[in-house]
Amino acid sequence: LASVEVDVASLQPGMSLTVKWRGKPVFIRNRTPEEVKAAQEVKLEELKDPLARNANLASDAQATDLDRSAGKGKENWLVMVGVCTHLGCIPLGQQGEYNGWFCPCHGSVYDTSGRIRKGPAPENMAVPVFSFISDTKIRIG
Ligand code: FES
16 A cells, blocks of 8 residues: 555544554654653754654755654654664654653664664654645555
């Protein structure tokens, strides 16, 4: 399937779901205000990977929390390919030092924006092409 449509109406803040897209898990998270705030407060120079890695934006877009998220007015939504950029394990959510994602394979630590902060992974987790096709439906791909 080239694209998948996902109903996110039941995802309250702090809830996530994982869907399969092109054989890969995609994490969809309705982030809490605290998670968004923590990610917004990080300075770009603290990041290991300064690029947004967001397929919806230019390839040189910076890894601000806004440009990692679904954008203005939808900053709470994070949609990303749930594959560690080190060797491809699937990170565990709401774990690790930044309460983002933690990869159990070799200890990569991602923040609440899915940005790599510690460990061997070189890049932020990838944001796939996606859009909201209604208030509660996301199309990925
Ligand atoms: Fe995630 Fe190695 S595959 S840290």
